[in-house]
Amino acid sequence: MSSFGGRMKEYSTISLDRFDRDNLHARAYFLSHCHKDHMKGLKGPLLKRKLKFSLTVKLYCSPVTKELLLNNPKYHFWEDHIVALEVDNPTQISLVDEMSGEKEDIVVTLLPAGHCPGSVMFLIEGNQGTVLYTGDFRLAKGEVARMEFLHSGGRVKDIQSVYVDTTFCDPSFFQIPSREACLNGIRKLIRNWIALSPYHVVWMNCKAAYGYEYLFTNLSEEFSRQIHVNNMDMFKRMPEILCHVTTNRMTQIHACRHPKDEEFLRGSRLPCGSTAPNGTPLHIISIKPSTMWFGDRMQKTNVIVKIGRSSYRACFSFHSSYSEIKDFLTYICPVNIYPNVIPLGRTLDDVKEILKPMCREHSRRGVIIYKPLGTLKRAKIENKTIDSDSEDELFEEEVLTPWRRKLPGKPLPTSLKPLSSEDRAPPNCQEHFGLELHPAPQNRNYIDCTESNDDDEDDEEDEEPIELQKATENPSNDHATKSCNSQNPACSPKREPAEGSEDQHKLAGVASPKPEPPTWEAFFTADPVLTDEGSELESSQNSQALSAETPGPRSPNLFSDSDDDSTYISSQSTHISDPGTDGLSQIGTTLLPLEDSRAELLKNQQSDAHEASHQSNHSLNDCPLRASPRCPPISITSMLDSQAPKLEDLKDSCKKLAAGEDVVFKRGSQGAV
DNA sequence: GCGATCAGGT
DNA sequence: CACACCTGATCGC
Numbered sequence: 001m002s003s004f005g006g007r008m009k010e011y012s013t014i015s016l017d018r019f020d021r022d023n024l025h026a027r028a029y030f031l032s033h034c035h036k037d038h039m040k041g042l043k044g045p046l047l048k049r050k051l052k053f054s055l056t057v058k059l060y061c062s063p064v065t066k067e068l069l070l071n072n073p074k075y076h077f078w079e080d081h082i083v084a085l086e087v088d089n090p091t092q093i094s095l096v097d098e099m100s101g102e103k104e105d106i107v108v109t110l111l112p113a114g115h116c117p118g119s120v121m122f123l124i125e126g127n128q129g130t131v132l133y134t135g136d137f138r139l140a141k142g143e144v145a146r147m148e149f150l151h152s153g154g155r156v157k158d159i160q161s162v163y164v165d166t167t168f169c170d171p172s173f174f175q176i177p178s179r180e181a182c183l184n185g186i187r188k189l190i191r192n193w194i195a196l197s198p199y200h201v202v203w204m205n206c207k208a209a210y211g212y213e214y215l216f217t218n219l220s221e222e223f224s225r226q227i228h229v230n231n232m233d234m235f236k237r238m239p240e241i242l243c244h245v246t247t248n249r250m251t252q253i254h255a256c257r258h259p260k261d262e263e264f265l266r267g268s269r270l271p272c273g274s275t276a277p278n279g280t281p282l283h284i285i286s287i288k289p290s291t292m293w294f295g296d297r298m299q300k301t302n303v304i305v306k307i308g309r310s311s312y313r314a315c316f317s318f319h320s321s322y323s324e325i326k327d328f329l330t331y332i333c334p335v336n337i338y339p340n341v342i343p344l345g346r347t348l349d350d351v352k353e354i355l356k357p358m359c360r361e362h363s364r365r366g367v368i369i370y371k372p373l374g375t376l377k378r379a380k381i382e383n384k385t386i387d388s389d390s391e392d393e394l395f396e397e398e399v400l401t402p403w404r405r406k407l408p409g410k411p412l413p414t415s416l417k418p419l420s421s422e423d424r425a426p427p428n429c430q431e432h433f434g435l436e437l438h439p440a441p442q443n444r445n446y447i448d449c450t451e452s453n454d455d456d457e458d459d460e461e462d463e464e465p466i467e468l469q470k471a472t473e474n475p476s477n478d479h480a481t482k483s484c485n486s487q488n489p490a491c492s493p494k495r496e497p498a499e500g501s502e503d504q505h506k507l508a509g510v511a512s513p514k515p516e517p518p519t520w521e522a523f524f525t526a527d528p529v530l531t532d533e534g535s536e537l538e539s540s541q542n543s544q545a546l547s548a549e550t551p552g553p554r555s556p557n558l559f560s561d562s563d564d565d566s567t568y569i570s571s572q573s574t575h576i577s578d579p580g581t582d583g584l585s586q587i588g589t590t591l592l593p594l595e596d597s598r599a600e601l602l603k604n605q606q607s608d609a610h611e612a613s614h615q616s617n618h619s620l621n622d623c624p625l626r627a628s629p630r631c632p633p634i635s636i637t638s639m640l641d642s643q644a645p646k647l648e649d650l651k652d653s654c655k656k657l658a659a660g661e662d663v664v665f666k667r668g669s670q671g672a673v
Numbered sequence: 674g675c676g677a678t679c680a681g682g683t
Numbered sequence: 684c685a686c687a688c689c690t691g692a693t694c695g696c
Contacts, residue, residue, distance in 0.1 A: 001685095001686075001687080020677095035686095035687065035688090036687065036688065037686090037687070037688090044676085045675090045676085167685080167686080168685085172684090173684090173685090205683090207683080207686070207687050207688060207689095208687075208688055208689075209686080209687045209688065210687095211686095211687090259683095259689080259690085261683085262683070288683095290684095290685075290686090291684085291685050291686070292684090292685095293684085293685090317685090317686090318686070318687090319685090319686080343685095344684085344685075345684090
């Protein structure tokens with residue numbers, strides 16, 4: 001939750017994301033995105049009055065944010081005072097003091113922030129230096145290197161201060177699975193469920209906030225089913241979103257809400273109250289997007305966790321993890337870093353301490369003090385511990401790959417000149433640490449992901465057999481898979497220029513059609529493409545509308561499941577113990593053997609059937625599941641991997657490590673980890 | 674009656 | 684664990 005006061009030291013006559021108190025006197029306002037905690041005071045009567053008498057005060061934001069903001073009548077009074085700035089398009093703005101006539105010019109550039117539709121960062125250049133206000137952001141590692149306007153002449157701009165989203169800037173939030181990994185987990189879960197019958201539906205338990213659209217559009221595309229939402233008026237001028245949502249309840253994927261939705265669900269009703277046309281009970285699973293993370297020496301987190309008989313949590317984060325923030329800041333290497341958020345359980349001083357190593361000055365000091373030892377391996381280690389928290393050793397280096405060299409973005413300007421040795425980047429920031437120096441056994445979990453040499457994807461998913469198989473069946477995963485090798489020091493212990501860098505893979509990823517990165521700005525088109533959707537709202541909710549509106553092979557068409565089911569569920573099951581009955585310690589990933597997975601799904605089926613008032617003719621024999629005995633099992637996975645390695649094993653492994661042998665950690669019967 | 678703030682909930 | 688938001692109670696104007 002942002003606690004940014006609204007003003008920056010360098011440009012104190014403008015206010016960003018805060019509109020109350022002192023900010024009432026600002027010469028210009030900036031809104032990074034449409035979340036309430038960044039809009040404090042924005043509809044306040046005082047500000048409203050000020051606007052009435054002002055000719056020059058404007059609110060600057062992205063076109064999408066403007067659209068979303070004005071969709072709410074409470075902000076209509078802003079209408080004539082909003083200036084939508086295109087992303088990646090530097091704009092000169094005159095800041096005029098209406099009393100004195102005093103004027104200051106700045107150049108503002110909006111940069112995509114990846115937090116929610118329309119979210120941007122503000123890069124501000126002027127006489128007081130270049131500063132960056134990030135708003136809230138989620139950028140994957142390496143993305144910063146592709147942001148054209150953070151660069152100039154092939155180098156990173158000299159940035160005085162960054163006001164940064166530090167929501168997860170705490171080493172305990174070291175890693176959060178990537179968007180792609182999370183999406184893939186959700187896809188798989190949904191795919192398996194809705195294939196069972198037209199009456200198997202999914203409810204996405206999303207908060208009332210922008211930011212889930214990325215999910216909706218991808219799921220809609222994948223399953224050829226629009227997502228049911230309460231309201232889609234706000235997207236009426238954003239066709240890329242609009243075409244993936246619907247207010248027609250007859251669809252298998254819902255993200256609708258109701259004040260008592262949890263209660264509804266317990267009664268096997270969707271929040272919209274929807275039931276199947278002929279009274280057949282719906283089989284509902286709920287998926288609640290939640291932030292999951294793991295520390296650098298924690299077991300890796302899986303992206304889907306089953307928390308009840310028919311409810312799941314799916315990893316989803318609006319904010320960058322610690323390592324992503326670190327990647328971002330270390331790349332920019334600003335003189336000052338100011339946190340916008342104090343993570344819970346931390347103090348301002350804590351955060352400052354965490355941020356210090358990412359500041360330019362600190363890095364320089366590090367260099368001066370430690371550089372003389374530079375040729376000694378030992379020196380690097382020491383420097384490292386000074387430079388950053390000891391926890392991040394494993395992920396440290398990839399942050400920087402070709403240090404401070406801008407990587408091409410979408411238009412891919414190809415002229416990448418190597419930087420001279422006097423590049424502003426402090427040498428300290430550039431260094432990396434040969435992994436061989438850190439055979440710390442407690443970190444082997446991460447290092448070893450690479451040992452399989454078989455690319456473990458980018459630290460997000462397990463390297464269990466099932467996950468590898470997942471990678472082969474989905475091209476988008478391939479991309480993720482490759483990037484791990486470069487991310488994990490063990491994969492590429494020598495930090496070589498771009499070739500091995502994640503950015504390279506990212507670039508490669510751009511070409512492939514599947515894993516489209518979430519470019520929110522792309523959702524917006526200036527053209528008012530009016531499909532006239534919103535008009536029918538609740539009116540046409542009958543079964544006719546349903547078959548008309550639900551494209552794809554599985555439109556709810558009675559029970560013809562057995563033959564039209566070319567997309568049989570891959571008998572992949574999702575066994576995770578119900579904490580209610582089994583206890584938390586059991587929530588570990590359980591990769592069921594084929595037969596067991598089927599049994600598990602069937603069990604689910606049966607209990608559904610039991611609770612339903614009319615089970616009708618949808619017998620187990622009809623279940624498409626049964627027709628697909630050869631499909632591979634799935635692991636719907638867990639947050640907690642309950643089995644810690646035994647002390648004996650660890651000792652043994654240490655010995656082997658010391659002897660330079662390969663070490664394979666076994667986890668239960670699941671094979672190498 | 675309105676807004677701001679807080680607690681408690683999802 | 685968190686986030687973003689809602690509701691309801693309380694307080695001050």
